[in-house]
Amino acid sequence: MLRFLIHAWHTIDDRLGVRKYFLPIIQHPVPPDTNWWYVFGSATLVTFIMQIVTGTVLATIYVPSTAHAYDSMQFITRDAFLGHLVRGLHYWGASAMILFIGIHSVRVYLMGAFKYPREANWLTGSVLMVLTLGMGFSGQLLPWDQNAVWSVIVGAEQAAKVPIVGTALARWILAGQMLGGMTLSRFYAAHVFFFPGLMFLVLGLHLYLVIYNGISEPPKAGRPVDLKQYRAWYEHMIKTEGVPFWPDAAWRDMVFGVLLVSTIFLLAWYVGPPALKKPPDPTIIDASPQPYWYFLWFFSVLAMSPHAGETFLIIATPSVFFIVMFLLPFIAHKGERSPRRRPWAVALVIMSVIIIGVFWYEAKIHPWVPDFHAQVLPQSVVNSNDPAVIHGASLFHERGCEFCHHVSGYGGHRGPDLTDIGNRLSSQQMMTFIMNGGYNMPPFASLLKANDANDLVAFLQSRKVSGNSQALTRTKQ
Amino acid sequence: MNTNERSGESDPVSQVRRDMLNAVCILLGLGASALVAAPVVGFLLAPFLRPKPRLWRPVGRLQDFQVGQTVQVKFARSNPLPWDGFLAETSAWLRRETEGYLIAFSINCTHLGCPVRWEKNAELFLCPCHGGVYDDSGNVVAGPPPRSLVRYPVRVTNGNVEIQTTPIPLV
Numbered sequence: 001m002l003r004f005l006i007h008a009w010h011t012i013d014d015r016l017g018v019r020k021y022f023l024p025i026i027q028h029p030v031p032p033d034t035n036w037w038y039v040f041g042s043a044t045l046v047t048f049i050m051q052i053v054t055g056t057v058l059a060t061i062y063v064p065s066t067a068h069a070y071d072s073m074q075f076i077t078r079d080a081f082l083g084h085l086v087r088g089l090h091y092w093g094a095s096a097m098i099l100f101i102g103i104h105s106v107r108v109y110l111m112g113a114f115k116y117p118r119e120a121n122w123l124t125g126s127v128l129m130v131l132t133l134g135m136g137f138s139g140q141l142l143p144w145d146q147n148a149v150w151s152v153i154v155g156a157e158q159a160a161k162v163p164i165v166g167t168a169l170a171r172w173i174l175a176g177q178m179l180g181g182m183t184l185s186r187f188y189a190a191h192v193f194f195f196p197g198l199m200f201l202v203l204g205l206h207l208y209l210v211i212y213n214g215i216s217e218p219p220k221a222g223r224p225v226d227l228k229q230y231r232a233w234y235e236h237m238i239k240t241e242g243v244p245f246w247p248d249a250a251w252r253d254m255v256f257g258v259l260l261v262s263t264i265f266l267l268a269w270y271v272g273p274p275a276l277k278k279p280p281d282p283t284i285i286d287a288s289p290q291p292y293w294y295f296l297w298f299f300s301v302l303a304m305s306p307h308a309g310e311t312f313l314i315i316a317t318p319s320v321f322f323i324v325m326f327l328l329p330f331i332a333h334k335g336e337r338s339p340r341r342r343p344w345a346v347a348l349v350i351m352s353v354i355i356i357g358v359f360w361y362e363a364k365i366h367p368w369v370p371d372f373h374a375q376v377l378p379q380s381v382v383n384s385n386d387p388a389v390i391h392g393a394s395l396f397h398e399r400g401c402e403f404c405h406h407v408s409g410y411g412g413h414r415g416p417d418l419t420d421i422g423n424r425l426s427s428q429q430m431m432t433f434i435m436n437g438g439y440n441m442p443p444f445a446s447l448l449k450a451n452d453a454n455d456l457v458a459f460l461q462s463r464k465v466s467g468n469s470q471a472l473t474r475t476k477q
Numbered sequence: 478m479n480t481n482e483r484s485g486e487s488d489p490v491s492q493v494r495r496d497m498l499n500a501v502c503i504l505l506g507l508g509a510s511a512l513v514a515a516p517v518v519g520f521l522l523a524p525f526l527r528p529k530p531r532l533w534r535p536v537g538r539l540q541d542f543q544v545g546q547t548v549q550v551k552f553a554r555s556n557p558l559p560w561d562g563f564l565a566e567t568s569a570w571l572r573r574e575t576e577g578y579l580i581a582f583s584i585n586c587t588h589l590g591c592p593v594r595w596e597k598n599a600e601l602f603l604c605p606c607h608g609g610v611y612d613d614s615g616n617v618v619a620g621p622p623p624r625s626l627v628r629y630p631v632r633v634t635n636g637n638v639e640i641q642t643t644p645i646p647l648v
Binding site: 283 | 523524525527529549551554555557558559560561562563564566567568584585588589590591592593594596598599600601603605606607608610612618619620621623644645647
């Protein structure tokens, strides 16, 4: 029996060339000192495979039609056997893929692994990054709920701001002049055929280049890349000290990959996919569109940019980012690789992480969104028998002040907190603000009757916090 | 066989033949690719080549709209597809400014297209995305929007208020 199996294996191997071509690839020699920093590329690959598998099975139920997509998503999420879990795997897999392609590229950047001779590795990786973000955007639309519909419009309006080709680009995203049946079909085709097809091609090239150029050795300060000597040096080092990728280095990729898949599974099981919002009916006005977490920080860039330079900012920033990304291996392909000798590279990464983190935090509390569900101020807050103050308090709610201004735990956060405004402004100053408005506040001169304005000011003047409790609030902050 | 080929390499006639085969193969391949590429690219342009008639859609009787009021109206989009589903309808804010003067505002904020809401008591349009604010005439009074709300053509025929179907405004 054993002899038969061995014979069978030899026959198969002879016809397929497993030992001749496949084994040398997975056992190709790599530098002996690769470490845990090297697992993020394979982690991204693991998530990509997960996405292909879970996406393929989701497509067996999902209906890419504007009339039925939402219902089929409801069915997948609520009724289909294991549908909630599989959608969760796809969502958390996508999140992990975007996270790890980001970490992988930062790792490669910090360790200077994009330098000679691995420039093409970086360029194919950059294309994969762009495609992954394209997958993230198109994937966020396929649930085809209210959020998706408005994301298409926000995406198109943003594209429309690009000089010269903007309008054409926006119409391309919308698939015409209006949202319609073709809008979703095109995003579906992009998400399941165009982008993944391109990704397979570019990923194949990327992996080929990893083998062809060899895995970069951990950088050492004071050992710069020399265009003339690097290849010979690397080949010599690999020949004398190299270890087979499988299993000497690959075991870390396996361990990390298994942990990653397990984490994604647990998140899909316990947290699940994001809940579907209202139906994708563009005539439902009660909407608060927000992108998925991976684009959320950019959403707050859109809200917080100074109005005057905004168009420039939202077109220029991403353009500069991608242009620099694609030019990087051409302008910095030699010299020091070690982050110890590249303080500007380290500073750039830290700055970017801080900036994105701050925008993320802001997006989480989204202080610029009016609080449409602000409650009428209760008596305990108004705390006055003066009819002018009581009337002013009701105007504060009715006339929309409370959408943006906070008073003792009620109302929005767009404008300044007015809980203790009576301590800070005189009646005259308040009147000026109310009548003329401000940078983000409409003028109410034409909207308020004279008496109403006076009552509103009376109410605001009553918003005082006594010395002690003021000090208390300050300490709390 | 190998020997023959090797000897052929130095033969100028074989080399010419080889160059010609090379060129012909590449040309044939390009030709076949173009044969498929042309209709494929054309097909992708389909959404842009459909006729987009601008139609007048009735949204209600004139007497149903009160002077000084702003209400949301819904109407069918131009040239819909059978499977449009939720997207078959579009909407606008209709304001009857005076007896005979109506304004139809696009619901899309001029900042990034989110749906603005008319807040009746505050007499303001507010945008939920990034906090744009417009007054009752659609003028920007606060927030990031670069310009006034877009207006759709509106008319009254035989007591029916009609709005003209218009592409999503791109600003």
